[in-house]
Amino acid sequence: MTEPAKKYSKKEEIMWIAADIFRQNGYHNTSISDLAKACGLHNAHFYYYFKDKENLLEESLGYLTNYFDKKVFQIAFQEGLSAKEKGILMLETTKKVFLHNQGGCIMANITLETAQYNTRFIPVIQNFFNKWTEALKHIYQEKYQPQKAQEKAEQAIQDIEGGILLMRLYRNDKYFLNALQRASEVLN
Amino acid sequence: MTEPAKKYSKKEEIMWIAADIFRQNGYHNTSISDLAKACGLHNAHFYYYFKDKENLLEESLGYLTNYFDKKVFQIAFQEGLSAKEKGILMLETTKKVFLHNQGGCIMANITLETAQYNTRFIPVIQNFFNKWTEALKHIYQEKYQPQKAQEKAEQAIQDIEGGILLMRLYRNDKYFLNALQRASEVLN
DNA sequence: GTCTATATGCGGATAGAC
DNA sequence: GTCTATCCGCATATAGAC
Structure with a gap:
């Protein structure tokens, strides 16, 4: 969740920043202007990369899933580590990722904000x-x-x-950290 | 979560309906017109009862907390029931309430949608x-x-x-129901 | 690829008649 | 208490020059 080093395309950089803004401010409360400001672009230029706002979020979520898969989930399938070691490593990485930049999970946020009336983001979040x-x-x-x-x-x-929900509500990490702890104790 | 019988004030009826619309469509994606249509009122009439849209949601959340407290949480403090009985009764009521009308928890939805940039709803949801x-x-x-x-x-x-999150994402009750089951097994 | 200008509609909110 | 009319700003999105 830290900014990507260069060698990433402009479009990827936009998706990265956009996902962060959407996560913090929500889908409907984030305007194209907000994104443009954060990305250092002009409003109209988004429509060169993406068909519309929905498509922008959809692609961002897919990009982020890819990132999580490579950086976090794949730890589970690494060779040469015990289950306990893989569990601790993966949960430690999970912790860093979800605590980044005031914390929160965009997948959960978008689901609860939109799932009832918009099915467009469902498949990528299910994935x-x-x-x-x-x-x-x-x-x-x-x-x-x-x-x-x-x-x-x-x-x-x-x-x-x-735990992420209560962490954000009470501005207290403990709920989230306790859940991670319990998830790792399953292996004891 | 079913409509209140009469003897409730007009204002209470509005809060009840509004909470349901907000829960389903989100805060920013719900317009005053949406609420007016659902309540059978004219747009401007909301400003007779409530200062603004934020105040309307805030009061609705407080009203709903009161409802939950009376109908669900107070079960825990009833006399003459065993812990196991109270647990089952309370969780059974919890189930009905959160499965109502396509399911979901407005407190969680609003927290994840707004908590990062708006502290107005935090106290009532914490409560x-x-x-x-x-x-x-x-x-x-x-x-x-x-x-x-x-x-x-x-x-x-x-x-x-x-569990409510995954229930809504996968359109499958099992995640929520499993959580209720585990919550009651704590008493075994 | 990047920018300026702008179309078009809907949002929240208010004034004031009845 | 209820309704009509309306202000004003910002939203998404597009057209088209450079």
Whole structure:
């Protein structure tokens, strides 16, 4: 979640910054002008890269899912580490990512803000949570049967997302950190 | 969460309906016109009851917290029931309330949509979660020490709120229902 | 690829008649 | 208390010059 070093395309840089603004201010409360200011672009120039505002967010969410997959979820499938080590490493990375820049999870935010009347973002966000669940499940499977590992993974993700909610509401990390702790204790 | 029978004031009826629209469509994506249509009022008439849109939501959230407290959270403090009975009754009521009308929790939605840049709704939503936590903690205390009961209550609420998120994302109740199940198993 | 100008509509909110 | 009319600003998006 820190700014990408160069070698990234202009479009990728825009998606990166846009995702951060959307996460903090919400979809409907973020204007093209807000994004333009943050990106150092003129309003109209967004429509050169993206068809419209929805498409911009949609592509940003996909880009971010890719980032999470490479930087976080893939840890679960690394060779040469024990389940406990992979769990701790992945949850430690999860912690850094969700605490970045005042914290929060754009996937959860967008889901709760729009899911009821707009299905456009649903598939890409489902893809994010599918990958996350698969990763945790894979780790938990070294200790539990597949069905049980799946349940534990879902429970951990729910606990973490609920923790992020309370963290933002009470401006206190503990709820989120406790959830991470519990997710790693599953492997004890 | 079903419509209130009459004997409620016009203002209460408005808050009730408005909360439902806000929950489904989000704060910024709900216009005064949307609310007016749903309430059978003219746009301008809202400003007779409420100072502005923010005040309308703020009062609605307070009204709803009151409703939850009376109908759900107070179950924890009823006389003549065992902890297990109170837990099951309270969680069963929780289930009905959050599954109503396509489901979702307006407190979580508004927090994630606005908490980063608008502190106005924070106190009333904190009050909601405080009351919920106190209620669950009180039930769990018949089996756990206060500190442990507090942790279990927070964990249950996080699990439930994360479950509501996944329920809405995947259009599948199971995540939410599993969380309720786990919250009641704490008492086994 | 980048910028200026602008179309067009809807948002929240108010004034004031009845 | 209720309704009509309306102000004003900002939103998304496009046209088109350079």
